[in-house]
Amino acid sequence: MSEPLMVNIELDYSEIKNILDNHASRESTKRLLRTELSRLEALKKSFTNKATKTIPTEAELIPLSNFAWDQTDKFVKIYLSLDDVKEPFEDHSIKLIFPDESSFRIVLGRYKFTLTKLHEKINTQESYFKRTKSKIVIYLKKKREANWSNIQYSKPTTVYDEKDKEDPDADPSTALMSLMKKMYQEGDDEMKRTIAKSWYEAQHKKEPEIDLP
Incomplete structure (x- = not known):
């Protein structure tokens, strides 16, 4: 029940009670007015009970996990389907909370959705939410x-090749030549030209000859 409706109930109650106390004379009219007052009192009580209902604690909130997302240049948009929320909730019970610039939590009645370690920092002051019929x-x-x-942010992973493990007893010059051969085989044209030039200069300095692959 919305607050404007509660205000109307209070006004109706006051007006009907005034008529009953000061203007109604016929018994049948008084009975009708008393019946309406009883109905309005029940509505007021129902509204008060809902308004004072205990707010669920963090431990009582039900976590949501399903979501979709997309982005524009300025915003990242998170979509939560209301099909996953099994209990109705009022708009005033929706709370969007930002513990810091890299995480957020939204509370939907007795449900919550949380994302931490966002890919980059966000402007919490200009972030907001919208509710539609379905999401x-x-x-x-x-x-x-x-x-x-x-x-979400994730650290870049480095793939370690066991073949690249250095042999502590290997000849340093042999290890260097093996590394250069590998770089030549895996490199682009510019890399190959650079390595070929280095090999050429090394040969003319009478360093150990390296066979090009």
Whole structure:
């Protein structure tokens, strides 16, 4: 029940009570007015009970995990389907919370959705949400206008090849030649020209000859 409706109930109650106390004379009219007053009192009580209902604690909130996202130059948009929310909730119970510039949480009645370690920092002051009939859309304002490759930050991983492991007993010059051969085989044209030039200069300095692959 909305607050404007509660105000109307209070006004109706006061007006009907005034008529009952000061103007109604016929018993049948008084009975009708008392019945209406009882109905309005029940509505007032129902509204008060809902308004004072205990707010769920963090531990009682039900986590949501399904979401979709996309982005523009300025915003990242998070989509939450209301099909996953099994209990109705009022707009005033929606809370968008930012613990810091890299995470957020939104509370939807007895449900919550959280994302931490966002790909980049966001402007919390200019971030907001919208509710439609079928979903909640959260607009996260990018602090820097750049494309996000993912919604959350992840450290770049380095692939370690066991073949590249250095042999502590190997001849340093042999290891260097092996490395240069590998760089030549895997490099682009510019890299190959640079390495070929180095080999040429090394040969003319009478250093150990290296066979090109």
